Amino acid sequence: MSLPIWSPVDALPGAYGAPLACGRLRARPEDFLVEEQLGFAPDGEGDHLLLRVRKTGANTEWTARRLARIAGVPVSAVGYAGLKDRHAVALQWFSIPRPRDGTPDWSILAEEGIEVLESHPHRRKLKRGALAGNRFQILVRDLDPETIPGLDERLAAIRVRGIPNFFGEQRFGHDHSNLVRAHALFAGSPGRVPRHQSGLWLSAARSQIFNEVLAERVRRGDWDRPIEGDCLQLAGSNSYFLAETIDAATIARGEAMDVHPTGPLWGKGELPSRGSVRQLEDAVGIRFPTWCEGLAAFGLAQERRSLRLPVADLGAQRVDGGLRLTFSLPAGAYATTVLREIVDANETAAIRATPQTP
Structure with missing residues (x-):
């Protein structure tokens, strides 16, 4: 068949x-920043902890395994709302069963690119899809934003009409x-x-x-x-x-x-x-x-x-050697679909060829 x-x-x-210019995407992890928007507040009580984690150069499943190891729980007990790429800086929420013996020492994960920024009691395990959306800051390098024709007009059209x-x-x-x-x-x-x-x-x-x-x-x-x-x-x-x-x-x-x-x-x-x-x-x-x-x-x-x-809060900042785009998207949408309507931003071959084993 x-x-x-x-x-x-x-x-x-x-x-x-056509895209207005060509550039390079994710030359460094910090060029691609994504921040999860939960859409609800932690309960403040319960049998779980909601952890707000900043991860750099680490994929979601790999991070979940490291959190499980430190907390002494099965990886299946760790919850997260969505998958975030390794080649980025992601501010992401995870949940773990609330430890009975005090808060684990998360600081030992820092050398692996994982920082626990907040910890809140919560009643439920975090489920897949439990997101309002994501906020992005993306730097596209190797282009001269001052010479991009029609950039402001393209951004204005997207703010009004959205994108496919x-x-x-x-x-x-x-x-x-x-x-x-x-x-x-x-x-x-x-x-x-x-x-x-x-x-x-x-x-x-x-x-x-x-x-x-x-x-x-x-x-x-x-x-x-x-x-x-x-x-x-x-x-x-x-x-x-x-x-x-x-x-x-x-x-x-x-x-x-x-x-x-x-x-x-x-x-x-x-x-x-x-x-x-x-x-x-x-x-x-x-x-x-x-x-x-x-x-x-x-x-x-x-x-x-x-x-x-719809693309909310769409903005562009011209910086030396690149263009920084900021915007918010609902859950289930892809930042790359926004980029492709503005610039042709290719990722390096090295990034595409280096998966991370969970």
């Missing part, structure tokens, strides 16, 4: 034309390995794999189909405005409704970013969209028949994801 042809992330269309909500390349693994393995899974030939691993591959397949649908909407020019047959998502919610007709009020809500067009996260059941939207989504699905059938067979339900990503 041959692999379908898919569009790699770097070949996806931009909503605003593509899944980033991290979703698909090195050389799209998660998609290759998903295809093998659907073909019944991956061998015995842990459930969490197969879930990663299934998510990658769903994400690629979504990216293909969104790419077509970007090419058509209607990725950021409601059209008849769209399933419109309410801002700040996973809820959506079918827009069988579009009136002036719906158009105004779209322009105000109160509702967003959505695309499919494929699974069992019928697509809820209608009209030309449904035709487009069906046409993309036909290109990935094994994946669509496999996702349904594995029991995933039809879900929707916003095609448009």
Whole structure:
């Protein structure tokens, strides 16, 4: 069973034309700073501790293992809301069961690039996805920001319209390995794999189909405005409704970013969209028949994801030899999707080729 042809992330269309300049991303870990926004306060009591951790040059699972070792608990008892890349400075939240014998000495982790900045009692283990969003500060080096044509205009357009909500390349693994393995899974030939691993591959397949649908909407020019047959998502919610007709009020809500067009996260059941939207989504699905059938067979339900990503607090600071971008994104969004609409920021080969073993 041959692999379908898919569009790699770097070949996806931009909503605003070509990037305005070329630069280098993550030349140093401190060039890429991400800070988790929990969206809730620690309880102040309970059987767990919420730890606010600054990690440099360390991935999330590796950090969780180090925290578990110092706390004397199984790594499965450590909670975290999301995965953060190794090649960055991340301010991230973890939870551990509250120690009975006093607070562990976290300072011994400093030489491994891990600092525990805060510790708060909490009632529950921190669950995956329990984030309001992330705040980013990203320095793109090796460019002259004073000579970037149209930078202020591009930033202004993004503040008003947002950007296409593509899944980033991290979703698909090195050389799209998660998609290759998903295809093998659907073909019944991956061998015995842990459930969490197969879930990663299934998510990658769903994400690629979504990216293909969104790419077509970007090419058509209607990725950021409601059209008849769209399933419109309410801002700040996973809820959506079918827009069988579009009136002036719906158009105004779209322009105000109160509702967003959505695309499919494929699974069992019928697509809820209608009209030309449904035709487009069906046409993309036909290109990935094994994946669509496999996702349904594995029991995933039809879900929707916003095609448009609002970019909050977007700012740019011109610095010597580079451009520092700051912005906030909701949980589940990718900072690289913002960058690609502004600059072509390539990572070094060394960074791409040095995974960290948990």
